[in-house]
């Protein structure tokens with residue numbers, strides 16, 4: 001047994017001081033002044049939450065171990081306060097068969113220090129027009145399906161994938177990108193791309209494919225989930241679709257909530273990701289969508305890359321930034337402390353919404369009987385984001401040097417202390 005003493009927890013929207021007793025994997029008691037003589041962790045008044053949940057991460061193993069591994073990625077997750085994540089299938093080999101899914105799940109369980117769930121690919125190598133064995137992969141343990149990194153180019157492929165995912169009762173997650181509208185773009189098309197003379201990607205590449213998909217989702221009844229939503233038109237489309245009863249959910253990344261293309265001051269690929277940082281108006285729209293529930297949840301799209309490749313010019317560097325170690329502190333500082341949303345709402349968007357949408361077995365409350373997947377955050381002291389402290393191999397973040405509150409002090413998975421800040 002172990003005891004976490006003097007933790008602040010949210011109870012009926014209020015912060016109260018509690019002692020949390022853990023036996024094995026489970027919370028067994030939540031009370032005041034528990035003086036049981038067992039192994040004790042003094043939380044010293046810091047904020048204890050159920051572990052965060054991220055439905056969109058890239059852990060790069062197998063195939064791209066120089067960028068990240070399941071071990072380093074899941075240690076980074078623990079350092080960010082996350083206890084359950086779902087890993088994308090843009091790996092080598094791509095998990096696009098039942099056999100490969102089974103092998104990947106084994107690898108995730110062996111090497112992961114948090115719960116690492118797995119996406120199956122919608123089609124072979126993420127690009128084939130013929131869909132993969134979605135029912136077989138589902139039976140083998142894939143929790144959802146996506147070709148993330150690539151858009152599904154034809155309506156027919158998407159329609160078949162949706163029919164199969166609906167049958168398997170699993171979410172179909174869309175990275176929206178119409179290749180025919182890209183024209184070599186690498187940042188948002190607009191004033192800033194013109195100023196920097198960097199080729200632009202129009203928001204239409206996302207929203208036009210979304211409009212198509214929403215009609216297909218309505219026809220099939222599939223749970224359709226929009227990955228990394230980024231434009232005001234996309235938010236409007238999801239809002240209308242929800243009103244029409246389409247079974248749609250959406251996620252937004254911390255960077256699309258906090259940055260826009262005007263933050264790109266020069267040729268710096270630390271600001272390069274897909275979808276790109278959009279306009280101020282788009283940023284306002286995704287924030288408004290998150291606040292009113294049109295956008296259901298936050299997902300980091302943690303996309304680690306090597307330092308050398310991210311040091312290349314904007315046109316050549318790979319798309320993607322890391323995010324799992326910085327997301328809670330950035331959002332706590334810039335949305336909660338600044339008064340845009342309550343801590344409760346932020347946690348709903350980072351814990352209960354993803355768990356409910358993806359039907360994950362993970363705790364949403366600190367109470368007896370729940371699994372002891374927990375994260376302890378320091379809401380009082382300011383820290384500077386420094387990649388030197390990253391557990392992730394990926395140091396590619398535009399948030400270096402930002403001052404933040406909400407640093408993770410400790411993380412428990414299944415009752416085991418898996419991270420502690422020194």
Ligand SMILES: NC(=O)N[C@@H](CC(=O)O)C(=O)O
Nearest residue numbers: 058148149273274303319320
């Ligand atoms: N987001 C990115 O810019 N990159 C992701 C792929 C993706 O999420 O589309 C990656 O795997 O690096």
Ligand SMILES: [Zn+2]
Nearest residue numbers: 148149175227
């Ligand atoms: Zn994507």
Ligand SMILES: [Zn+2]
Nearest residue numbers: 088148149301
């Ligand atoms: Zn991604």
